Amino acid sequence: MNKSVQAATRFRWVIKIGSALLTDNGNALAHDSLDKWIGQIAALRSSGADVVLVSSGAVAEGIQRLGWRERPNTLHDLQAAAAVGQAGLMQSYQARFERFGLQVAQILLVHEDLSSRRRYLNARQTINSLLGLGAIPIVNENDSVATDEIRFGDNDTLAGLVANLVDADKLLILTDQDGVYDSDPRHNPNAKLIRDCNVDDAKLDAAASGSGGALGRGGMQTKIAAARLAARSGTSTVIANGNAENIIERVARGEACGTLLRNKRKPMAARKQWLAGGLKIRGKLLLDEGASRALKNTGVSLLPVGVTGIAGEFERGDLVSCIDHSGNEIARGLCNYSAQEAKKILGKSSDALSQALGYAGDDEIIHRNNLAIL
Numbered sequence: 001m002n003k004s005v006q007a008a009t010r011f012r013w014v015i016k017i018g019s020a021l022l023t024d025n026g027n028a029l030a031h032d033s034l035d036k037w038i039g040q041i042a043a044l045r046s047s048g049a050d051v052v053l054v055s056s057g058a059v060a061e062g063i064q065r066l067g068w069r070e071r072p073n074t075l076h077d078l079q080a081a082a083a084v085g086q087a088g089l090m091q092s093y094q095a096r097f098e099r100f101g102l103q104v105a106q107i108l109l110v111h112e113d114l115s116s117r118r119r120y121l122n123a124r125q126t127i128n129s130l131l132g133l134g135a136i137p138i139v140n141e142n143d144s145v146a147t148d149e150i151r152f153g154d155n156d157t158l159a160g161l162v163a164n165l166v167d168a169d170k171l172l173i174l175t176d177q178d179g180v181y182d183s184d185p186r187h188n189p190n191a192k193l194i195r196d197c198n199v200d201d202a203k204l205d206a207a208a209s210g211s212g213g214a215l216g217r218g219g220m221q222t223k224i225a226a227a228r229l230a231a232r233s234g235t236s237t238v239i240a241n242g243n244a245e246n247i248i249e250r251v252a253r254g255e256a257c258g259t260l261l262r263n264k265r266k267p268m269a270a271r272k273q274w275l276a277g278g279l280k281i282r283g284k285l286l287l288d289e290g291a292s293r294a295l296k297n298t299g300v301s302l303l304p305v306g307v308t309g310i311a312g313e314f315e316r317g318d319l320v321s322c323i324d325h326s327g328n329e330i331a332r333g334l335c336n337y338s339a340q341e342a343k344k345i346l347g348k349s350s351d352a353l354s355q356a357l358g359y360a361g362d363d364e365i366i367h368r369n370n371l372a373i374l
Helices: 003-008 031-046 058-066 075-098 111-115 117-132 155-166 203-207 220-231 247-252 270-277 289-298 339-344 350-357
Strands: 012-017 050-055 104-109 136-141 170-175 196-198 236-241 259-262 281-287 307-311 319-323 329-334 371-373
Touching: 012 031, 012 155, 031 050, 031 075, 031 247, 050 075, 050 117, 050 155, 058 075, 075 104, 075 136, 104 111, 104 117, 111 117, 117 136, 117 155, 136 155, 155 170, 155 220, 155 270, 170 220, 170 247, 203 220, 220 236, 220 259, 236 247, 270 329, 270 371, 281 289, 289 329, 289 371, 307 339, 339 350
Parallel strands: 012 050, 012 170, 050 136, 104 136, 170 236, 196 259, 281 319
Antiparallel strands: 236 259, 281 307, 319 329, 329 371
């Protein structure tokens, strides 16, 4: 066993590898790099750590196998490429992990799988069972059937959600950049790498570039957003260059590699994590200063009297975002009213709701049990 990963015993990792790395920028699967990463992951697993791999690359691999020169724009072509590429991708993983006596398991998800509480719990139990059996779950978005309405948007977001799903200790995002810089290194030769930072530090937003590569859908902004998403379950994140020598082993032994995004938040309860990250936001509630302060400081239920505006069209039970008086999102929750009903009770006290609605409704527009403070 490699001594460099002994310290990772019983640690739970989520490791995400991006499309540009996996496919050598679209030329073909990066077989040599795959051998190195999988050897390091196998060593990590043999040390006693749990490892979930979030893998991009199905679409990119399919594009290469089909002989296309660039990523298509039409949905059906992307789905076809994913269907072709997924088989090759898993075949490559399986053959390599088998050399170390490890089984792999394919987990394909769309957003609806995590939006449904029942399916969310089923996915969680399945992955936990696989980890208990010593297998390596390999998670990818089900691009062969996903549509724009139900997709995660990028595998960085998926990795953050998977970290929540399995209560990971560490999320490692391997990319083709050295980490997060204080400005875009492609345009500023004097840009400096941010080595260590609080995941909620505002300087990360100013530093990150939103552009992605030709093959992937994510940029540095999506990686920072994924780190913040993962932080809800107490997970810290490292963003590092997957091409660096022995990168996984070095991160596992605590070496300063890439950008470490430390997490100082108290972990949310599992249901609150699901509310905060597992559902699609259908609308917004704009809050006054008093309601904003009460939610952030005490986590009470949200009453109609503290709501000043409504945005979007949503139904009873949909997830809505709570925006404070300064324009910042501070919470998400399941709304007890549709958008049309909510407009009728804006700013009204509890004893005035029945008259405004024409029937007896809930006192709370969002009950605290269905509310996640961000």
